[in-house]
Amino acid sequence: xxxxxxxxxxxxxxxxxxxxxxxxxxxxxxxxxxxxxxxxxxxxxxxxxxxxxxxxxxxxxxxxxxxxxxxxxxxxxxxxxxxxxxxxxxxxxxxxxxxxxxxxxxxxxxxx
Amino acid sequence: xxxxxxxxxxxxxxxxxxxxxxxxxxxxxxxxxxxxxxxxxxxxxxxxxxxxxxxxxxxxxxxxxxxxxxxxxxxxxxxxxxxxxxxxxxxxxxxxxxxxxxxxxxxxxxxx
Numbered sequence: 336x337x338x339x340x341x342x343x344x345x346x347x348x349x350x351x352x353x354x355x356x357x358x359x360x361x362x363x364x365x366x367x368x369x370x371x372x373x374x375x376x377x378x379x380x381x382x383x384x385x386x387x388x389x390x391x392x393x394x395x396x397x398x399x400x401x402x403x404x405x406x407x408x409x410x411x412x413x414x415x416x417x418x419x420x421x422x423x424x425x426x427x428x429x430x431x432x433x434x435x436x437x438x439x440x441x442x443x444x445x446x447x
Numbered sequence: 448x449x450x451x452x453x454x455x456x457x458x459x460x461x462x463x464x465x466x467x468x469x470x471x472x473x474x475x476x477x478x479x480x481x482x483x484x485x486x487x488x489x490x491x492x493x494x495x496x497x498x499x500x501x502x503x504x505x506x507x508x509x510x511x512x513x514x515x516x517x518x519x520x521x522x523x524x525x526x527x528x529x530x531x532x533x534x535x536x537x538x539x540x541x542x543x544x545x546x547x548x549x550x551x552x553x554x555x556x557x558x559x
Contacts, residue, residue, distance in 0.1 A: 368547075375551055376551060377549040377550055377551040378490070378535065378547075378549040379549070380547065380548075383546070393546070394548075425490075433479055435492050436481075436492075438483075438489035438490050438491075440489050441488065
């Protein structure tokens with residue numbers, strides 16, 4: 336398994352509260368990604384990073400921000416969680432452009 | 448808008464059957480197509496296809512890409528109950544960083 340961990344693995348929070356999810360890798364890969372997975376939608380890209388402090392938006396970025404201050408860590412923040420952000424969040428990594436992405440174990444988030 | 452469509456959405460077979468899963472795509476600047484298997488956790492990588500007509504094989508699984516007709520198939524022969532999972536198709540689209548578009552997945556159930 337690729338060395339990717341996510342924390343927390345499960346979280347329940349209330350609408351309007353801030354939430355930060357962490358992805359940590361030990362592979363020294365340059366690219367990191369955050370996806371959400373919802374029934375009927377498959378996996379959708381939220382944000383990605385192509386290096387320290389280099390990030391960009393994916394197709395469903397509204398309501399989310401990210402930060403990458405170190406190669407190994409990629410943080411996803413929900414500034415003010417909404418019920419529509421209830422989902423399973425996956426982090427992924429890849430070594431370079433066009434290379435296979437490997438996924439972390441996922442974080443299940445419930446916003447009440 | 449980029450689209451990746453998988454069919455069927457779900458499939459129930461018996462052990463020993465052969466199944467074919469389909470993935471069609473309409474994307475700008477295609478780079479590669481990937482297949483993942485997802486059980487109750489993170490997607491795990493199966494195949495990456497970049498060139499038309501070249502079959503990739505791994506045990507009982509095989510896959511092929513047709514870049515003219517814009518589709519790929521994933522075949523599983525002599526299915527086993529352990530093949531039960533959601534199979535995800537994803538297309539890497541071009542640009543400066545790899546950006547994947549996922550289909551909604553095919554849920555395969557293999558009954559004993």
